[in-house]
Amino acid sequence: MARAGQAVMLHHGGDREEARKRLLDLWLEVGEDGDALHRCTIAHYMADTQDDPADELAWDLRALTAADSLTDERVDNHHAGLAVRGFYPSLHLNLAADYQKLGRDDEARGHLLSAQKSLGALGDDPYGDGIRAAVRRLGDELGL
Template sequence: MSDDVMAEIHTGLQLHISGDRAGAREKFAALWERIGAEGDPLHRCALAHYMADVRDDPADELAWDLRALAAADSLTDERAQEYHATLAVRGFYPSLHLNLAEDYRKLGDHEAAKAQWELGRGTLGALGDDPYGTGIVEAYDALAARLGIESDSPDFRARR
């Protein structure tokens, strides 16, 4: 199924990847105005997730990541699969919780960061055995080090 909004989100993502954070932020802001806070949950989740990445203020980044999580909570697998047949909403949560944990860490709230890290570690089973999944697991390992979570503990390994 063709999805013009997802195509526009992808265009904004390409701006960000190419180094044009301001251009991506403008593109995403215009799209958010168009779809609104009550729009399609897939659009809101993807857009908020990427908008967070182009914010300069950690509090703004947190607000966008919270919007992405809220949208994911209202998203169904059926809707996600209308966009791409392989998508399952449970696969979104490892990245969403990782981003929230990092946001809280940046803001100095290490307890909230550790709580999000724990929630996210519990969702890693939704990831595939592919480069994306490996990258997310490695990011959890790196964040554990920044948060002072002992990665050699049995609890840490059990959540992989």
Template sequence: MRQQPLTADVTLARINEGVQLHHHQGQPAAARDLFTRIWDEIGGEQGDPLHVCVLAHSMADVQDDVEQELVWDQRALTAADQLTDARLAQAGVPMSVAGLYPSLHLSLAECHRKLGDLDRAREYLQHAQSGIGALGDDQYGQLIKSGLDRLTQQLTSR
């Protein structure tokens, strides 16, 4: 569901390779293996918050277990809280930190929906919706907005 922008940061470029393995080549196990190697290289949760955030957000997508997906998405959110716009710009990421939150919150909402915790799902969905103003009208912004619309429909039909 997520596609990372091209950046000048080597670690982000490697994470993007894993995203491509998963989303475009249908190889989630290979992506998970690559993400695991990168996770170890960056020092896990103690690594650069940008790398931790993007890697954890991507690692969540390749989990077979929703509980593990939730753990990874929570790690991504925690790391995002440590980011600055200056760090994103330094890495060549063409968005603000605020632009990351709708996707992070959407992912957490989706995990909680899958786990049957609809109240928490709605809570995260509300956080995601409140941050959509930070998204551009580009492909990434449209992807997140369509995901929010889809999840809103799923949660209101219950």
């Protein structure tokens, strides 16, 4: 998780290629059947480093699949108080944005509705506020 965080910092610092390389190396190390929390995290951030919206979608789908196999116990062991349900607003928001970029607005709306339904899992904090605001903005764009 620390190495994934370092790759994310590279991405936020503007080195998208190196971040993508490091995340891919981590993905290959963890493997398709590796720890679900690691797969979810790596895929979630790997999506953000993609140039092609179809590739971004593929990585976001991997993140959602990994989240679906996570347990609250595993997540809480990583970070006390964290719950799997708190992952879904962001995961579905990202998928909605991916589908919108690809012109697949019906699928985008479906994931945005899932994001909206799961917003109650977010805290009243800057992270939660940011996700709620992004859901509202995309909802406005998609006519929801």
